[in-house]
Amino acid sequence: MNALRTALPLAIAYLRERTMATLLNIALLALGVGTIIALILTLNQAGQRMERDAAGIDLVVGAKGSPLQLILSAVFNVDIPTGNIPLADAMMISAEPMVKRSIPLSLGDSFRSFRIVGTNPSYLELYDAQIAQGRVWNKALEAVVGAEVARATGLTVGSKFAGAHGLGDGGGDHGDQPFTVVGVLKPGGSVVDRLIVTSLDSVWLVHEHEISAAGASTAKAADAHKHDENREITALLIQYASPMAAVAFPRRINAVSGLQAASPALETARLFTLVGFGISALKLFAGIMMVCAALGIFIGLMNALNDRRADLALLRVLGADRATVLLTVLIQGFALGIAGVILGTLLGHAATEWMGSLVGKIHRVPLTGWTWAREELWVIASALALTLLASLFPAWRAYRDAMPELLSRT
Amino acid sequence: MQVELSGLRAGYGGRVVLALDALSIADGEHTLVLGPSGCGKTTLLNILCGIDVPVSGSVTVSNVRLDTLSVSQRDHFRGRQIGLVMQRLHLIPALTVEGNLRLAQKLAGFKTDDTHIRGTLASLGIADKLTAQPRQLSQGEAQRVAIARAVINRPALILADEPTSALDDGSCDSAIDLLFSQAKSCGATLIVATHDQRIKPRFSRVLQLSKAAA
Ligand SMILES: Nc1ncnc2c1ncn2[C@@H]1O[C@H](COP(=O)(O)OP(=O)(O)O)[C@@H](O)[C@H]1O
Numbered sequence: 339m340n341a342l343r344t345a346l347p348l349a350i351a352y353l354r355e356r357t358m359a360t361l362l363n364i365a366l367l368a369l370g371v372g373t374i375i376a377l378i379l380t381l382n383q384a385g386q387r388m389e390r391d392a393a394g395i396d397l398v399v400g401a402k403g404s405p406l407q408l409i410l411s412a413v414f415n416v417d418i419p420t421g422n423i424p425l426a427d428a429m430m431i432s433a434e435p436m437v438k439r440s441i442p443l444s445l446g447d448s449f450r451s452f453r454i455v456g457t458n459p460s461y462l463e464l465y466d467a468q469i470a471q472g473r474v475w476n477k478a479l480e481a482v483v484g485a486e487v488a489r490a491t492g493l494t495v496g497s498k499f500a501g502a503h504g505l506g507d508g509g510g511d512h513g514d515q516p517f518t519v520v521g522v523l524k525p526g527g528s529v530v531d532r533l534i535v536t537s538l539d540s541v542w543l544v545h546e547h548e549i550s551a552a553g554a555s556t557a558k559a560a561d562a563h564k565h566d567e568n569r570e571i572t573a574l575l576i577q578y579a580s581p582m583a584a585v586a587f588p589r590r591i592n593a594v595s596g597l598q599a600a601s602p603a604l605e606t607a608r609l610f611t612l613v614g615f616g617i618s619a620l621k622l623f624a625g626i627m628m629v630c631a632a633l634g635i636f637i638g639l640m641n642a643l644n645d646r647r648a649d650l651a652l653l654r655v656l657g658a659d660r661a662t663v664l665l666t667v668l669i670q671g672f673a674l675g676i677a678g679v680i681l682g683t684l685l686g687h688a689a690t691e692w693m694g695s696l697v698g699k700i701h702r703v704p705l706t707g708w709t710w711a712r713e714e715l716w717v718i719a720s721a722l723a724l725t726l727l728a729s730l731f732p733a734w735r736a737y738r739d740a741m742p743e744l745l746s747r748t
Numbered sequence: 749m750q751v752e753l754s755g756l757r758a759g760y761g762g763r764v765v766l767a768l769d770a771l772s773i774a775d776g777e778h779t780l781v782l783g784p785s786g787c788g789k790t791t792l793l794n795i796l797c798g799i800d801v802p803v804s805g806s807v808t809v810s811n812v813r814l815d816t817l818s819v820s821q822r823d824h825f826r827g828r829q830i831g832l833v834m835q836r837l838h839l840i841p842a843l844t845v846e847g848n849l850r851l852a853q854k855l856a857g858f859k860t861d862d863t864h865i866r867g868t869l870a871s872l873g874i875a876d877k878l879t880a881q882p883r884q885l886s887q888g889e890a891q892r893v894a895i896a897r898a899v900i901n902r903p904a905l906i907l908a909d910e911p912t913s914a915l916d917d918g919s920c921d922s923a924i925d926l927l928f929s930q931a932k933s934c935g936a937t938l939i940v941a942t943h944d945q946r947i948k949p950r951f952s953r954v955l956q957l958s959k960a961a962a
Pocket residue numbers: 747760761765783784785786787788789790791792
């Protein structure tokens with residue numbers, strides 16, 4: 339304890355003496371730690387989101403195209419859909435005995451870049467979405483908005499809004515077919531927070547209207563039954579009745595022309611292997627930065643040792659034992675480590691929050707720096723261990739070389 | 749008795765450079781160790797403060813048998829009981845004058861005492877140097893800081909190695925005055941080792957060393 343009391347001010351005085359090298363080492367360490375922490379926070383949140391959003395969905399049926407795109411668009415609501423499939427096909431699939439639950443989705447419109455999803459109330463059940471205010475829709479053009487949508491747009495029960503064509507911001511809008519908000523959902527941490535949910539009828543109504551407005555006004559009295567046959571949805575979310583279904587069921591659907599089946603679990607796993615290389619490279623880079631920082635600390639301490647032989651011997655002359663001398667050097671290295679780690683942790687969280695604010699505006703995907711991950715402790719611990727390791731040899735050298743007898747004669 | 753030596757043989761690598769069959773110095777008996785360069789004066793001081801151990805013989809300082817202590821025990825003893833003014837002053841350049849003195853207090857295991865630091869600097873006439881860096885000091889000021897550091901923990905024994913050899917006659921006298929007055933104010937015994945004949949008259953007790961035969 340006394341050693342610490344003595345060593346700390348001395349270590350700080352020494353570090354202050356070489357400001358540039360000290361700052362450089364701290365910055366390097368902070369960058370390494372910060373990068374890894376930002377990666378961890380981002381990946382963790384993305385992973386948790388994906389797991390939550392894909393929970394209970396065994397298979398997604400949609401139009402042929404990229405299976406990853408189908409999953410991204412239908413489950414995570416981040417990509418554009420692969421196309422549409424006939425409602426009749428979807429109904430046939432739903433009737434299969436291997437299907438326990440099926441939820442149709444119809445996508446295509448948005449409001450201020452929040453997606454409007456046409457579906458049935460079982461979609462809300464899938465995510466356990468609770469009504470905070472109002473009620474679920476019971477007729478066309480009534481909508482329920484997710485908590486985040488309500489927060490960001492100010493929509494509330496009774497508000498009217500017009501969907502815009504397309505999933506981004508700025509498509510032409512359907513101003514003549516406004517939706518009425520009849521319910522606001524509680525925040526649930528799932529994709530529904532960022533969605534406007536309505537009935538399939540609503541989506542069809544808006545688009546039929548568009549078609550007829552586009553010229554086919556003579557066909558407006560078209561037979562309702564026939565119309566029904568031509569109806570389309572974007573995707574069908576499926577929960578199997580038994581895990582055995584995974585073996586043959588997707589293959590059967592893929593055989594049908596125009597349809598494809600994709601598994602969220604498989605596609606997310608594939609996504610992570612795709613981005614996995616980039617992540618590993620980034621982690622390696624950050625790791626190298628940390629090692630460089632440790633090397634810098636090592637070199638700095640070794641140089642200081644040569645410059646300050648006399649000082650270290652003096653500590654002995656003034657009554658410090660060799661353990662205190664060893665601690666002095668160790669504390670110098672460790673002080674750098676702690677400064678770098680604190681700065682790096684702050685940096686990592688700030689960077690994540692900043693990325694979140696950028697990404698959030700464009701894609702409506704939540705990402706925050708105001709959260710913690712257990713893996714961070716590992717990063718912090720290994721950074722500190724690394725600096726301790728870097729200080730160990732110089733400290734031992736100081737222990738060995740601090741000889742007061744050298745001082746009294748020179 | 750402040751210092752008690754008997755049958756002392758000290759040397760390096762098998763060569764004896766200092767032989768003292770018996771020496772005792774009473775409390776407050778300020779002593780000058782005089783002799784030509786290379787006769788073993790610094791060796792004697794090193795043994796008295798526990799930096800070196802003798803080849804044989806016993807060393808008792810302030811009733812402690814130094815030759816029987818471990819290295820770290822001798823370090824602790826030195827920090828608390830001995831004030832050392834070395835030939836070269838060795839102030840730590842990264843610390844201010846105040847920082848150097850505080851360090852001496854902490855290393856000895858004492859609480860830092862800023863009032864005592866200021867008082868000591870004032871008694872040495874360098875009160876205004878409290879926050880100065882060592883490199884901003886003149887040679888004379890630096891020596892006073894080194895003396896301050898030696899006495900800051902109120903040691904029982906003050907050892908000064910060649911404190912006057914680089915000084916002109918006037919400064920030589922005032923350096924010795926300061927050492928005497930500081931020894932008095934902390935009740936310490938002063939031992940000065942030097943080849944400088946000018947200060948011989950200032951001491952009532954003089955230990956004359958001559959070069960040991962090889
Ligand atoms: N570390 C050492 N190794 C070998 N010989 C030494 C060492 N230190 C001092 N000596 C020798 O011991 C003798 C006494 O040295 P020292 O006590 O420094 O003399 P003084 O202080 O009286 O000038 C000298 O001959 C010197 O060369």
